[in-house]
Amino acid sequence: xTGVTQSPTHLIKTRGQQVTLRCSSQSGHNTVSxxxxxxxxxxxxxxxxxxxxxxGRGNFPPRFSGLQFPNYSSELNVNALELDDSALxxxxxxxxxxxxxxxxxxxxxxxxxxx
Amino acid sequence: xxxxxxxxxxxxxxxxAFLTINCTYTATGYPSLFWYVQYPGEGLQLLxxxxxxxxxxxxxxxxxxxxxxxxxxxxxxxSVQVSDSAVYFCALPRAGGTSYGKxxxxxxxxxxxxx
Numbered sequence: 432x433t434g435v436t437q438s439p440t441h442l443i444k445t446r447g448q449q450v451t452l453r454c455s456s457q458s459g460h461n462t463v464s465x466x467x468x469x470x471x472x473x474x475x476x477x478x479x480x481x482x483x484x485x486x487g488r489g490n491f492p493p494r495f496s497g498l499q500f501p502n503y504s505s506e507l508n509v510n511a512l513e514l515d516d517s518a519l520x521x522x523x524x525x526x527x528x529x530x531x532x533x534x535x536x537x538x539x540x541x542x543x544x545x546x
Numbered sequence: 547x548x549x550x551x552x553x554x555x556x557x558x559x560x561x562x563a564f565l566t567i568n569c570t571y572t573a574t575g576y577p578s579l580f581w582y583v584q585y586p587g588e589g590l591q592l593l594x595x596x597x598x599x600x601x602x603x604x605x606x607x608x609x610x611x612x613x614x615x616x617x618x619x620x621x622x623x624x625s626v627q628v629s630d631s632a633v634y635f636c637a638l639p640r641a642g643g644t645s646y647g648k649x650x651x652x653x654x655x656x657x658x659x660x661x
Contacts, residue, residue: 434589462647471653473654527646533595533647537589
């Protein structure tokens with residue numbers, strides 16, 4: 432079974448630019464959650480996608496948006512980048528609302544640097 | 547809101563030493579509790595979990611007991627190995643709504659084990 436894959440692994444942007452990060456979920460998983468991990472901190476929940484719709488959002492502004500596709504892969508888009516957006520962005524997949532739904536499979540992340 | 551607090555500062559041990567990483571939580575009710583581990587260059591992966599009070603989760607020689615009296619879920623291992631060097635995160639489901647797949651993480655504890 433394949434795990435969660437994310438792309439790109441590293442990228443550098445400047446303030447005000449836009450970025451798109453991509454995630455392929457683990458085979459058999461239909462739910463994708465995105466997390467932001469600042470240096471030296473724990474992951475912070477951004478939002479979750481289930482059945483191609485947003486299913487909950489953390490304390491992040493609307494310039495953070497996402498998509499989920501019919502094959503359950505997902506994108507995270509960030510507009511008007513700010514310096515504080517520099518972080519490791521983690522994608523995690525799981526299988527809907529079963530008792531194992533909190534057993535998340537994480538990708539290795541996309542490291543975004545905003546200059 | 548619900549939160550998790552982990553012991554501060556990195557932990558450095560010699561091989562075969564005893565490990566304790568403290569985790570306390572604030573939550574409404576009795577949520578499931580988790581320990582995730584992040585090895586260098588890899589995504590987070592579930593280490594162990596406990597779904598109700600007094601449960602003991604265990605995996606790879608690590609153990610943690612869900613203590614509702616002290617609202618704690620401390621991680622322990624009797625004899626650490628160099629390969630255990632990683633960052634350890636305590637986590638619980640976010641409060642409110644459908645919480646599956648949406649976790650609140652502690653800030654993480656860096657463990658370094660020397661030969």
